[in-house]
Amino acid sequence: MNPEMRRNLIEVCSTLAEQENLKVTITSSAKGALYVGAATFIGGVLGGPLGMAAGGVLSSLSVAFSSQGKFKSVVQIIAEMSEEQQVRLATSVQNAIKSVRPEELVGLLSLVMTNATLKEAILLEIGSFLKRELEMQMIR
Template sequence: MPVQLDNILCLLCHMSEHQKMKAAVKHSARGALVAGAGAFVGGLVGGPPGIAIGGAVGGLMGAWMTSGQFKPVPQIIMELPPVQQQKLCDSVYEIVRNLDWTDASQLIMLVMGSATLKQKVAAALINYINQELRAEIQYGD
């Protein structure tokens, strides 16, 4: 199975690179921590009005810190732990298991040559990124 895993990873990297896919993992916990810290410090310094001001400033800082952190999807795929890579590849393997391929380039050719397969594999990749990684997808530069 390692050869199939590598082939499917190559396919996913090729597809996501071809579509210029980027993803941003949402760090809502970090943003909430900054917002809470801002409210706490504001409360210490300014009392009840300081809580409101500190919370607002902390919330803005938290939102700013967590926005715009997009990474190319091929990079995200290759940085996944092996267990997550396997889970992703298993979902894609269900789509391509009936194809006859010997290496990654042949698998890429077969999938990219079929609009239906391309759409199904892309949907599986997007679904994995959205559901498992809780990430937002962006296309283009």
């Protein structure tokens, strides 16, 4: 893929991520779920049904407060990617939008803004790439 095409695709990804205010979780949601599950179980063993409820509520609040501020914008993630990762993202997005001819990639941003299906395909591919390549969960 030539550098201009890659820049265009990365620009489209960044613009869409900014418009949609996309973010990724920095810490694992699974870790928080495991913590809440364990606290609920222990609460249930020690206090029965009320202990289970108390353990679940208190641990959920604890995880929620400890998770605040642990999100990054997708725009920032894309900007911090290595050149190799950006090439892989651009290739991945290009494969997702095969119906777009290479000469149309120059005006891709305006094309994407007027075509909801194309926009959604790119957003889905960004999320898929982040999960597959960087093990990050995108939040819309």
